[in-house]
Amino acid sequence: MESSVTDLRQFQHGNLPEGFRQMLIDVHADAYADQMDDPFHQRFAWFAGHWSGMDGFSCVVAYDVDEPIGFAYGAPLTPGREWWRATGYEPNNDYSSTYAVSEVMVRPRWRKRGISELLHEALLKERTEDLAVLLVDVTHSKVRELYESWDYSKVGEQQPFADSPVYAVMVKSLRT
Secondary structure, eight states: OOOOOOEEEEEETTOOOTTHHHHHHHHHHHHTGGGTTSHHHHTHHHHHHHHHTSTTOEEEEEEETTEEEEEEEEEEEOTTOOGGGGGOOOOSTTOOOEEEEEEEEEOGGGOSSSHHHHHHHHHHTTOOSSEEEEEEETTOHHHHHHHHHTTOEEEEEEOOSTTSOOEEEEEEEOOO
């Protein structure tokens, strides 16, 4: 199926355009329109501000002409203090640096066109960390299977907030 993406744009912490955070919030509101009564989803604005304010934050936004249709973002974690270590997982090869993929989302009208994979690949393409890590709601087996097809492995489960879902912790080597 052909993608309708006309442009992938990269953004970095310290160089975000005016309205960037609101754009993330608007895409999220569309992507999760059926779940916006959930207080956890209602706090997305806080998460968008938190992540975009982190040193090393990077984001790739897909556009259909000038309309943002999805994004992927994350930031590096402090070596030795990564939250995924609570699972007991020990990576091979003394890997010590991690890039946390916080969000990969595509608005409903543009789903099932390969855009999420395009965003994910563009986000990680230039990363220098050893590992990528992300969380997937344990009730979303198809999403977990998609990440597994991108070479992620489930290494444990976590519930980072009292009102958040339980997530599968998934890790991928960024080294060949």
